[in-house]
Amino acid sequence: MSGINTPVSSTTTFDSQHSRQSSLKTDTSVEDEVTQVETLVIGAGPTGLGAATRLHQLGRPYLIADAAEAPGGLASTDLTKEGFFFDVGGHVIFSHYAYFDDAINRALPNADDWSTHQRISYVRVAGRWVPYPYQNNVAQLPLDLRVKCIDGLLAAAEHRAQTPGHKPKTFDEWIMRNVGEGIADSFMRPYNFKVWGTPTSNMQCKWLGERVAAPNVRTVIKNALTGETAGNWGPNATFKFPMKDGTGGIWTAVAAKLPTKTFKLGKSGQVKKINGPEKLVEFDDGSKVKYQNLISTMALDGLLDCLDINSSSSNTVPKMKVAAKEGLVYSSTIVLGIGIRGTRPERIGDKCWLYFPEDDAPFYRATIFSNYSPFNCPQSDIKLPTLRKADSSLPYDEDVKEGPYWSIMLEVCQSSEKPVNLETLMEDTIRGSVSTELMLPTDEIVSLYERRFDHGYPTPSLGRDGAISQILPGLKEEFNIRSRGRFGSWKYECGNQDHSFMLGVEAVDNALFGTPEMTLHETDWVNGRKNLERRLL
Template identity: 75%
Template sequence: MAVTIDSVPSTPGFSRSGTPTTRSSATSVAESDTLGEEAQDEEVHVETLVIGAGPTGLGAATRLDQLGRDYLIVDSAQTPGGLASTDITPEGFYFDVGGHVIFSHYAYFDDALNRALPNENDWSTHQRVSYVRSAGKWVPYPYQNNVSQLPLDLRVKCVDGLIEAAEQRALNPAYKPQNFDEWIVRNMGTGIADLFMRPYNFKVWGTPTTKMQCKWLGERVAAPNVRTVVRNALTMQTAGNWGPNATFRFPARGGTGGIWTAVSEQLPSTNFRLGQKSGSVRRVDAAQKVVEMGDGKRIRYDNLVSTMGLDGLLDRLETGPNELEAMQVAAKEGLVYSSTIILGIGIRGTRPDRIGDKCWLYFPEDDAPFYRATIFSNYSPYNTPDQSIKLPTLRRADPSLAFDQDAAKEGPYWSIMLEVCQSAEKPVNLDTLLEDTIRGAVSTELILPEDEIVSLYERRFDHGYPTPSLGRDTALASILPTLRDVYDIRSRGRFGSWKYECGNQDHSFMLGVEAVDNALFGTPEMTLHETDWVNGRPNVERRLQ
């Protein structure tokens, strides 16, 4: 059967309609006041309250538990994981709620995961095998280092652009690009920009590269070596793996969400309040240091670590009107995001040779709505049902082809997970998206028209990617210090601190750890404020003892 889940991240503050929540603070407070009056005698006090049980919240809770401090972690979802959780379809196919793999910059993070999943058979380690679908070819990732695999005319266009870019850098070496688009052209030239970087990044972010900054790039985008690219283009050679995730780990069972379930199980269950009523936040009274929950109960805190979306936190915040208005204006002007839609296809049959051991694949062109596809069954054999399980065929990939609708048959099975971006500048027809996605998978040769589809999955996250917009840093410089210094609120995490460059799972976990240490001991938060330094260091920091 097809599974469709209209979803939001586990922390509150988002609409289900695909548009940013614009709920007025006055309405929120008015709704909450009645509940608050009814629940005055149900108030508890904790030293540190953590909102959200995703990687950042669990990082904070892990550190607090290690220190033996008083804390409570709340989340409106029934299970931990947040944007790093995993769903299972009725047919038994697992799909992460995004393209997640584990690689790390921190010994502390490694220790936490190894304590939660301590056995060798809890994990598998993969060498990244990644390609870009371009001009009907599979170009090895990173694209800019492997244009040798393109047709001759496009190869010439890319190399010519690279040489021109190098000449321009030599003429004006001190110039600093003002936006992501300028950075692309300055480092890669117009050929690679037009064939890959511009269209792909628009498909990912839903924002033109001219409206994005370039300070966030760090280790995420490889700047090509002109000599190597030209030599490879002449010899038809390919460049080797690049980047921090060239090798990565993945859990054997339960998908990425299984990691965070296991991490949460290392903590006392009495320190969790999960669920739509008891774990959702209605109001944050910053002056009184009280959070009111969906069931009307009140939690008084000394320190607050919030991992809900920064915009959602400001919607629920009750402070002095001048400070709140200034922060809300800054958020409206500078915080941009896109929605993410995850689609999964479960297929009967042996994984085809054309797919092989590919991990994830990039799609910059318009012949498919998705920007990335992950061969999810390659990460673990337990991501699909056992081949002895009998499942009926839902349809052929080409819906015009006939199939036996009555007979349930055994496997084997394999699966693909695909990601689609939706934004104000990149609308998506949700009614036709699943069919468009299957059609795109056929046109890009991920699947064949006659393939038997036995499971379909779709889930949408209103807040998917925090965009590194041109105005982001100005907004964050206004909001985050005010929350911390005036109200003892540390807003951290993928959307809590709104910094994509420190939004991987290891970063997110350590944002929580460091927020706790900052609140309790005044320790600097290096992941948030010195991300490039963190990413450039060996993995030798503190240990979880």
């Protein structure tokens, strides 16, 4: 397995929001207990909850297990002791499915449960804020860089005209063919390396779909001459966000619509071993569950590690492990949060999330998290002490004072090809926030948050498709295991919250009725449509 081999670590100043949702925790710690169930779901993130929602709707027996104390998975939210909410990554709600919309609207049914935003995003390049998508707004760059980008766009267009049948094999080839050298060097290559921790030449390009805008050369040149800004683009140009409790609040609410008795959380939900031929899962507390269908949202490499190789007479599992080691690549993600005293500054305005391709900051993306909801920060009458100034050399008053407050959430990638000094990362992040004008040296910091996730991004590596085309069918055919979800199916292109939820729904229908799984197998078709007409309500 390529990626980071160190265990998951967590350095935080938070109390988990979800640890307070004790009503969902079950106490089933009985040694050698064996439970029989039609469908076992491992993982209570969006995919597992999608599966459970569908099973509950159908009235079929199931059990959902997760080693965490509460649902949410990689879409959960943490709360610092000072009262700042931070998602465990950059998440917003936009959807391709009516069924998904029904589920989250049933969980949070009131108009004041949500805020709706028009995406306002920028790329920080050459000391300027360039509107996103960068490749459509090179008019905002300094003249020398603007000329280089436009020249590259024209060269790329000429090359496409000369080679109409050529299909790029790597992400780097796709970049050069579509946007040219200027945009490649100033944004696409450095930014994507900061996100993935892998050079673009080592990534495939089948995953791109609607995620990367291919520029209209005529429009780009016209805007470069007139100074106009290109309009918003992409499926998340408009998005929703929960008013309270962050993204994790959505999934806590979705889980609350399901019977408490169907959850097996905490140590009782930590998988110890899976006997594939016997269709038997053993948990850390000694309990065992015998299933007919298993829907797993565990990371695919972790699932293979849990499969009892001695319980199978075939060599299927060793072959799948070799395929995973050779073809599956991932990076780790460190999420950092900064809570700041003061009125949100004008230079920040209504910005949503911001991209940072240059090396003057360790983070690749920053989200002005307080802009998503006023409840993501403590209310202004809450008194908090100052921890430090953004410039740590400046003196500060330690007395508790009232707000108002605002906050920034930042994301950093770590991989074998992109090491990170975790001991200095917070200081480096604050320093980078100042150098990129997110913060001023005199800003008063009142809360700091840091958490690392070993499995952060499933990389669309060159060997990925070959690996999953062997592993996913093998698990299904040999053990009736459907591995689904962001890391369960290892397909980033169908790893958004709506995709993930529907991967679980469709896995249930496939297991019970043989229905095709369109999100997993026809992702481009799904992403090309809006609100597929399948309803929960």
